[in-house]
Amino acid sequence: QITLKESGPTVVKPTQTLTLTCTVSGFSLNTRGGGVGWVRQPPGKALEFLALIYWDDDERYSPSLESRLTITQDTSKNQVFLTVTNLDPVDTATYYCARLGNNDGTVYNWFDPWGQGTLVTVSS
Amino acid sequence: DIVMTQSPDSLAVSVGERATINCKSSQSVLYSSSNKNFLAWYQQKPGQPPKLLISWASTRESGVPDRFSGSGSGTDFTLTISDLQADDVAVYYCQQYYSTRITFGQGTRLEIK
Numbered sequence: 001q002i003t004l005k006e007s008g009p010t011v012v013k014p015t016q017t018l019t020l021t022c023t024v025s026g027f028s029l030n031t032r033g034g035g036v037g038w039v040r041q042p043p044g045k046a047l048e049f050l051a052l053i054y055w056d057d058d059e060r061y062s063p064s065l066e067s068r069l070t071i072t073q074d075t076s077k078n079q080v081f082l083t084v085t086n087l088d089p090v091d092t093a094t095y096y097c098a099r100l101g102n103n104d105g106t107v108y109n110w111f112d113p114w115g116q117g118t119l120v121t122v123s124s
Numbered sequence: 125d126i127v128m129t130q131s132p133d134s135l136a137v138s139v140g141e142r143a144t145i146n147c148k149s150s151q152s153v154l155y156s157s158s159n160k161n162f163l164a165w166y167q168q169k170p171g172q173p174p175k176l177l178i179s180w181a182s183t184r185e186s187g188v189p190d191r192f193s194g195s196g197s198g199t200d201f202t203l204t205i206s207d208l209q210a211d212d213v214a215v216y217y218c219q220q221y222y223s224t225r226i227t228f229g230q231g232t233r234l235e236i237k
Contacts, residue, residue, distance in 0.1 A: 037226075039228075046217070046228055046229070046230045046231045047166075047168075047174065047217055047219075047228040047231075048228070049225075049226040049227065049228065052224075052226075060224040060225075060226075062225070062226075063125065063225055096173055096174075098173075101164075101176075101179060101221075103179075108162070108179070108221055109221035109224065109226055110164040110176060110179050110219065110221050111164075111166075111174070111176065111219075112175075112176035112185070113173075113175075113176070114173035114174055114175070115173065116172075116173055117173050
């Protein structure tokens with residue numbers, strides 16, 4: 001069974017840096033054709049793609065947030081990390097990690113399954 | 125970026141009836157070499173993470189009831205839910221993965237009338 005679980009601080013102050021961890025099980029992060037992405041959802045609002053990382057450490061970012069995001073992975077620990085710098089109250093959201101899709105051994109950028117998400121509140 | 129626009133923003137349908145949700149992309153998400161549409165649909169129930177329903181615009185994921193169907197090509201897509209059940213109450217999102225600049229629609233809230 002494939003599962004993902006997000007962890008990190010629940011409250012951070014404006015201007016601070018947030019680091020979230022996604023711990024995966026049931027698959028290996030360095031298996032060819034795999035990857036993990038991060039998506040966030042402000043309360044009552046829509047989903048927003050943030051970043052993704054493939055099995056070979058290739059990364060992709062949302063253009064609007066790229067300057068503030070860093071995604072990395074530690075395959076030995078089955079963990080993917082997302083760092084968001086210079087936080088603002090508008091960054092308050094539930095942050096999800098999810099496995100990227102795979103079709104016949106090729107990775108595609110849909111998300112399945114998702115973790116339960118972690119709510120991060122940015123407030124002084 | 126490819127902008128995904130869903131319509132309507134919300135709809136209410138009676139149990140047993142059909143619900144239709146539309147998704148329009150600002151540019152084609154049809155990859156000509158494979159003739160595949162890089163379009164996914166998700167269902168998000170209250171308090172839960174999204175769940176993948178459909179990939180490639182019309183391929184249902186394992187375990188998804190056949191009441192859910194996806195159609196369309198190029199820039200215009202539809203998610204149809206037949207024989208609506210009370211358990212289908214959720215927000216539905218489309219997502220394009222044609223570009224690595226992944227984008228979602230704004231969501232359509234489905235309620236029971």
